[in-house]
Amino acid sequence: MITGKAAGLFAGVIVLVLFGLAGLNSAVIALAIPLLVYLAAGFWLRPAPPHLTGSRALSVERAIVGQPVTITLKVTNAGAPIAEVLIEESVPAGFEVIDGETRLLTPLATNETATLEYTIRGTRGLYRFSGVQITASSALGIFSRRSALASDNQLLIQPEAARLRAITIRPPRTRGFAGPIPSRQGGSGVDFLGLREYQMGDRLRWVNWRVTARAMERTTHGVFTNVFEQERLADIGIILDARQTSDLRTSEGALFEYSNRAAAALTESFLDAGNRVGLLIYGSGIDGVFPGYGRMQRDRILRALGRAVAGHHFVFETLRNLPTRFFPAQSQIIFVSPVGSDDPPTLLQLRAQGYAVMVVSPNPIAYEARAFADDYIARSARRIADAERSFNFQQMRRAGIQVVDWDVALPLDAVIHEALARQPASRRPLVINR
Amino acid sequence: MVIACAIVTLALLALGFALSGTWLGVALAAGVVSAWLLGLRYKQFNDAFADIGLICAFALAVAGILMRAPALVMIAAGTAALLCWSFMRFELRMAAVQRVDHVEVMTRGHLRWALTASAIGLALAGLAALVRTDFTFAGVFFTGLFVTLLLSAVIGRWRGEK
Numbered sequence: 001m002i003t004g005k006a007a008g009l010f011a012g013v014i015v016l017v018l019f020g021l022a023g024l025n026s027a028v029i030a031l032a033i034p035l036l037v038y039l040a041a042g043f044w045l046r047p048a049p050p051h052l053t054g055s056r057a058l059s060v061e062r063a064i065v066g067q068p069v070t071i072t073l074k075v076t077n078a079g080a081p082i083a084e085v086l087i088e089e090s091v092p093a094g095f096e097v098i099d100g101e102t103r104l105l106t107p108l109a110t111n112e113t114a115t116l117e118y119t120i121r122g123t124r125g126l127y128r129f130s131g132v133q134i135t136a137s138s139a140l141g142i143f144s145r146r147s148a149l150a151s152d153n154q155l156l157i158q159p160e161a162a163r164l165r166a167i168t169i170r171p172p173r174t175r176g177f178a179g180p181i182p183s184r185q186g187g188s189g190v191d192f193l194g195l196r197e198y199q200m201g202d203r204l205r206w207v208n209w210r211v212t213a214r215a216m217e218r219t220t221h222g223v224f225t226n227v228f229e230q231e232r233l234a235d236i237g238i239i240l241d242a243r244q245t246s247d248l249r250t251s252e253g254a255l256f257e258y259s260n261r262a263a264a265a266l267t268e269s270f271l272d273a274g275n276r277v278g279l280l281i282y283g284s285g286i287d288g289v290f291p292g293y294g295r296m297q298r299d300r301i302l303r304a305l306g307r308a309v310a311g312h313h314f315v316f317e318t319l320r321n322l323p324t325r326f327f328p329a330q331s332q333i334i335f336v337s338p339v340g341s342d343d344p345p346t347l348l349q350l351r352a353q354g355y356a357v358m359v360v361s362p363n364p365i366a367y368e369a370r371a372f373a374d375d376y377i378a379r380s381a382r383r384i385a386d387a388e389r390s391f392n393f394q395q396m397r398r399a400g401i402q403v404v405d406w407d408v409a410l411p412l413d414a415v416i417h418e419a420l421a422r423q424p425a426s427r428r429p430l431v432i433n434r
Numbered sequence: 435m436v437i438a439c440a441i442v443t444l445a446l447l448a449l450g451f452a453l454s455g456t457w458l459g460v461a462l463a464a465g466v467v468s469a470w471l472l473g474l475r476y477k478q479f480n481d482a483f484a485d486i487g488l489i490c491a492f493a494l495a496v497a498g499i500l501m502r503a504p505a506l507v508m509i510a511a512g513t514a515a516l517l518c519w520s521f522m523r524f525e526l527r528m529a530a531v532q533r534v535d536h537v538e539v540m541t542r543g544h545l546r547w548a549l550t551a552s553a554i555g556l557a558l559a560g561l562a563a564l565v566r567t568d569f570t571f572a573g574v575f576f577t578g579l580f581v582t583l584l585l586s587a588v589i590g591r592w593r594g595e596k
């Protein structure tokens with residue numbers, strides 16, 4: 001490739017020669033000779049087409065937001081020696097280089113390897129590292145060859161999941177395995193459920209001696225034992241609202257990131273307790289992870305959350321097309337969303353279909369208010385918006401939906417426990433006033 | 435090296451103009467070379483300053499030749515300016531990259547080739563300046579055409595290789 005410098009020198013030679021010829025001045029033409037020789041030397045030393053091979057290694061393939069990731073790039077010269085090689089790594093947007101260098105200038109002898117190591121830190125997302133730009137130049141640097149080394153790698157930056165204490169839920173239906181969630185069925189457990197007459201096989205320490213004595217006084221017979229509530233595992237479906245209308249952006253960032261973080265924290269918490277958890281991302285399309293258990297499921301969900309982006313699709317503008325069949329009947333559904341004014345009817349419908357519904361709602365009004373001046377107009381607008389939101393939440397609470405109104409400036413764990421302490425999971429059947 | 439070459443350029447230009455009695459030329463040469471070096475302090479204009487400095491130095495050399503300054507001195511001044519420009523660009527290439535490995539190997543390579551090319555260029559230019567030949571118009575025309583075609587062919591061949 002002819003660089004601008006070579007072209008400039010060539011132009012200089014032409015100008016001097018023409019000027020000398022026009023003025024019939026041999027000294028002016030002679031002045032062009034050093035330029036011409038320099039240009040010829042540069043041409044003679046021009047680099048041959050480089051035969052370079054490269055590989056990129058990432059210290060991890062998945063990281064959480066803010067976690068440093070070290071990237072090692074090795075470029076080996078399998079061809080003729082190159083006087084100057086400029087290796088340029090293009091770091092995807094969203095990353096910050098915190099240590100090391102992404103550009104290296106070095107000579108490369110045959111079979112010599114140049115190593116570039118740098119550390120980055122990024123925001124949530126799925127990133128693809130494309131090829132490496134290579135510029136081989138001669139010693140004089142006026143002729144060069146550019147090429148790209150193919151070396152594709154992916155790095156997933158997952159949301160940071162805050163640790164949550166155990167969350168009290170009471171889905172109508174639980175699974176057959178022992179777990180932490182009260183199942184509304186008698187059996188062995190911790191919480192008292194009721195009394196029944198002694199049956200063969202009941203343990204003696206389950207006998208309720210006080211009730212038995214009272215019964216004996218009246219009927220002269222009858223031994224009563226305590227019945228405990230069985231604790232089982234539950235099916236939990238987390239729905240992350242990724243509609244563009246829910247992605248409120250201010251100078252501080254995007255509210256969707258908080259929703260995403262909340263979904264990650266809830267996933268961790270429920271999977272740690274042994275439950276079966278699934279994820280549905282509802283936004284520009286429907287992405288999801290079918291319900292499952294354990295560490296693999298955690299990885300699958302965090303991967304889906306890592307690549308989740310808020311988007312728009314006319315079909316998914318409202319929650320009307322929410323695929324409720326995605327989750328088992330009468331399971332627990334947790335809807336993570338700022339909750340728009342059109343959303344409550346669909347949530348009430350979910351509740352009516354027999355699902356236990358919890359809404360974790362990052363508060364968009366408080367979030368946006370921080371970006372505005374605290375004047376009369378802003379205060380009035382906020383009061384109206386707060387009133388509408390409170391009304392919607394009140395309506396949902398009345399229908400038995402657990403609502404967590406989360407001001408994202410506060411820690412999620414504290415907010416969830418404070419909110420759920422005031423509105424215990426209902427055992428009552430749903431009554432909807434029409 | 436850059437400063438040494440710039441001083442040599444200035445000295446040669448000043449000597450050439452002084453010998454021709456053009457004191458304005460001496461002042462201009464001093465101004466141009468000083469501005470060239472000072473301009474390199476401003477990072478955003480570095481590359482442009484290196485090129486502008488070379489153009490100005492060659493323009494002064496041509497002006498000197500036209501004002502009957504000794505041609506050999508002016509050709510030497512032009513060669514020194516070319517060397518200065520070459521070293522400036524080499525240093526700029528180094529400074530533009532966060533990490534440079536084997537600096538001494540690259541510096542040695544650049545120095546060797548830049549000095550060799552400049553020395554050969556200076557020798558050939560000196561020879562050309564000393565040799566006197568009478569040109570007819572046709573000779574001038576065809577020599578110019580030949581040189582232009584030769585350079586075009588070389589560049590064309592190289593592009594074809596690529």
